[in-house]
Amino acid sequence: MLTVLLLFVLICGSTGGEIAISHGAKRTGEPKRMRPWELLAFIGQVMSNGWFLLGIPLMAASFFALLILFSWHPLSFVIPISALSYVVGALGAKYLLKEEVNAARWTGVILVCVGVALVAAG
């Protein structure tokens, strides 16, 4: 039961964190030019954004769940299940970020999810 709960924290924490950071980065707006100082200024702006500050604890919770799961279960069990985060991420992108996830993108996401699971299990 605790393993299921930690897998939930692992998958939802990492995707929730990335979705929050993605939202924060989009609200900041893209850097005008790819020059080092402008990129640093852009990163500073994203990091001071509330969405980034929400994303970091979610990702930290996911990371700690991963460490605990690694101490309980083999890598070949944890990583294939964590590949579900690609599907959960696409669902989050569609319903929370209102992105257009069409059939080609869904097929790609599912192939990547199965592929990552096979690579980790192999």
Added chain:
Amino acid sequence: MASEKRLRIKTLIMVLTMVVCAVTGDLLLKRGMSEAGAVQFTGAGLGLALAHMVTSGMIWLGILFLLGFMASQMTVMSWADYSYVMPAGAFGYALQTFLAVVVLHEVVSVKRWIGVLLICIGVVLVGQTKPRTTECAERVPEKAVASC
């Protein structure tokens, strides 16, 4: 049309930077931690591991690459969809497998090769879609540094 091509090219460059930084960072961390040997879960063992981590150049270089990964991921997500960047980033698993075979001369199972093939097909499929499908309306005006 020209702006979409430009968007695709800069997204591709940033995703490749992201993947290379992540794979290199992971490899350097693995090398750095291997030098320390297996970490013992005792007070002294963890203290020794921590001392090794803060003094190892390999680990600091690994951290630098992982910071590069995070910076490039944040940058690309400022203009491209999360559902576009996230699966494209999985190409790192394929790259790791190729490096394991070419550099480390590891033997890779058929199951893993099938996984790599599925990842590559999936990434190509996602790559055919538009990198950005949302509007820029939600952007915070005072913090905006560029137009969409």
